[in-house]
Amino acid sequence: MKYFEMSAVLAEQSIKNRSLTIAVFGQGKMGLPISVVFLEAGYKVVGVDINPELVENLNKGLVPEIREPGVIEGIRKGIESTRYYATMSIEQALEDADIIVIIIPIIVDDDKIPNLNPLTELMEKIGSNLKKGHILIQETTLPIGTTEDVILPILEIHSGLTAGVDFGLGFSPERTYSGRVLKDITENYPKIIGGINLKSTDRMALFYSSFVQKGVIETSSAKTAETVKVFKGVYRDINIAIANELAKIAEKLDVDFYEVRKAVNSEPSGNLLLPGAGVGGHCIPVYPHFLIQTAKNLGVKPTIIQAGREVNMSMPQHVINKIIQGLTYLDKDIKTSKIALLGLSYRGNVKEHRYSPSIDIIRILNDDQLNVYLHDPLYKPEEIKEIVSVNFSENLEEVLTEADCIILLADHKDYEKSLVSKMESLANKPYIFIDTRNIYEIEETEERKVYRIGV
Ligand SMILES: NC(=O)c1ccc[n+]([C@@H]2O[C@H](COP(=O)([O-])OP(=O)(O)OC[C@H]3O[C@@H](n4cnc5c(N)ncnc54)[C@H](O)[C@@H]3O)[C@@H](O)[C@H]2O)c1
Known part of the structure; x- marks a missing residue:
């Protein structure tokens, strides 16, 4: 008998005994740590990809290096104890599993419309193998309403079962920060949950409460839980956009944005974020488009959400403007100058390049056939070839040698200490340094012009 059809007493017992198996669809940067969380809680896990x-x-036991502490060891321990295996077979996974967790990415197409096809295709296949007693939990961030309006009917049609009665269904967003996923789930935040009916929510609460120290926040519906995640992402995008726009204004005012920010944030209600080269990753730049589409369908004009996206998407060009300004100031010809970009990732110490501002910057510079060089300690040359066309080297010295313009885009640990001395000895002086992360407190000299966003 599977979890959702058990009596309340039996369900509690199966949680207590950890006798349940969880199928985790998607074994990527999120799916692997989630699998490890379930394994460490004592459950069996089937990883599906x-x-x-x-x-x-x-x-x-060859686990990809995703820079999430505890993941490699966790999966290996799971294999050794025969509590984990990976498979491509949906049939086999659903045969073994009680709880089905989905964590595959949803992205937007070129017209910024969310592409639900990978999800609906998967739901059709899961529906055809769904059994009485399964509960399916969506952890992938979705456009609001998807669980009830899209997933539920597909699962019912393909299984012939009734949602909320024969099988459970709900949404529980992944609220984590890359690099500390295990801790975020188990220790740092309560888990938001919302089922399509009371029984679904109850069974989700019972399950997540067994390993989330901060407990669960039960929302009144799957749709409410979906809204929490999308609103949170949009809130962040807009706040970054305000920082970026104010930084641009500060530059024109000849006022130091960072000095202003420090003073502003001395008030409890002040929470001005940091400006930067743009917003990357497959979460924050994507979710506003989920909501823009939803708002339009509902007849609400998403003015601020759209404006925020526009500002954030303008930042790569803002960095390019600084390159032009700096090289012009130094009287160097941009056509013959060597431009060194440090960091492909959208943020430090994370190997994630989707929607990274670095890619936009490289593409704009490539359009003008400029001499662009890239370094990122987290990537291999063969990986870069699949992502963007650029002169790439794993050797930082090689990229810095004779560079006329050096742009720090991702504040990777590897750059921390040695970068300034390496730039000083290797760059083609006078040179410009654009610190888009504002982490180096270095003076301008006759041979080094320094730019930041907001100064
Ligand atoms: N990475 C983050 O920081 C983060 C934070 C919060 C939430 N999320 C959520 O997690 C989702 C997944 O992100 P990720 O970083 O793990 O992505 P990822 O690209 O690292 O991994 C996705 C994995 O899913 C697999 N996959 C794709 N379609 C599949 C299918 N039909 N069946 C089984 N497996 C399939 C892929 O092969 C891949 O291994 C995001 O879209 C977002 O909603 C991510």
């Missing part, structure tokens, strides 16, 4: 190489490697 469409990538055959990944599945094969996972079963051999």
